Every structure is written in C-alpha cells, then in structure tokens.
Amino acid sequence: MGWEYGIRTTEPAILPEVVERLAGALTFTEVYSLEHQANGFVLKREDPSWPRALEVWVEEASGLEEVVDGESYIYCLFHMWGQEARSWMQQMERETRQVDGGLTWFEL
Template sequence: MGWEYGIRATNPAILPGVVKRLADSLTFSEMYRLEYYEDGFVLLQEGSSWPEALQVSIEVASEMDEVVAGELYIYCLFHIGGEFAADWLRQLKTATNRDDGALEWFEF
C-alpha cells in the first residue's frame, strides 16, 4: 500500500489543531493540491490514475498496540514513496516537534 504512520497525543483534544498545522506545513509543486475534510486532509496529484498522494486524518483507535482502543490519534498514509514522500514526512515531523513531547510518532 504505502507508508503508514500514526501520531498519538498525551491530550487528544489538541489533534484538530495539529492536523491544521500539518496541512499548513506542507510545501508541494503545482502538480498537487490540498483538499480539506472535517477531520483531516488529502494531498491530491493532478492527472494521476490514483490521485491521493497523502492522507492525514483523525481516527479512533481499534485493535492497535500503539494506541488504546477508543482513543483518537492522527493517521498518516503516504500512497507514494520516494523523495516527495520523504520530504513531506520530514515537513510533518518538523511541524510536530514544537509540542515538547505532547505528540509521539509511530510506524504501522
């Protein structure tokens, strides 16, 4: 499928603000566009047969080792790999660094 990451928070109430900050932190070329949803966003690649390049959303944990069932976390799915995805992942991680331990990344 792609790269899958999660972000758990010591205070899940901050997650909507974190998702907004993640979206605002991304830089990308004109061949992509950002589309917002109620609990997340998707980075779409124009003219592609599989347009979703990156999805970020707030999810409810279920049957996971990393997050307690029923708790909210941020799910990040990179549908593409390579340099673009690696750069976006760095940008997202940089955007969460200022939370002084309130957020923790994990890989699926």
C-alpha cells in the same frame, strides 16, 4: 501501497489543531492540491490513475498496540514513496516537534 504512520498524544483534544498545522507545514508543487476534509486533509495530484498522494485525519484507535482502543490519534497514509513523500514526512515531523502535547510518531 505506501507508508502508514500514526501520531499519538497525551492530549487528544489538540489533534484537530495539529492536523491543521500539518496541512499548513507542507510544501508541494503545482501538480498537487490540498483538500481539507471534516477530520483531516488529502493531498491530491493531477494524475487520474493515482490521484491521492497523502491522507491525514483524526481517527479512533481500534486494535492498535500503540494507542488504547477508543482514543483518538492522527492517521497518516502516504500513497507514494520516494524523496517527495519523505520530504513531506520530514516537514510534518518538524511541525509536530513544535507542538506541546507529547506527540509521538509510530509506524503502522
């Protein structure tokens, strides 16, 4: 499918705020639109055959090595590969470095 990453923290209460910051940090062309959801966001594109480019939300861990079951973390699903998706990941990584709270990226 694409790339799957998680972001864990030593302070789970900050995760909703971090998700909002990640959404605000993304730059994208007019063929994409950002849709906020209750616990995250989706970056959609104007292509009915593959409408979702990126999904980010707060999720409860279950069966992960990197996060204790029941703890919250940020789930990131990049439906696309290539330079565009890599750029979004880099933008999000830069934003997480600006946040206090021990944010750590890990691959799923």
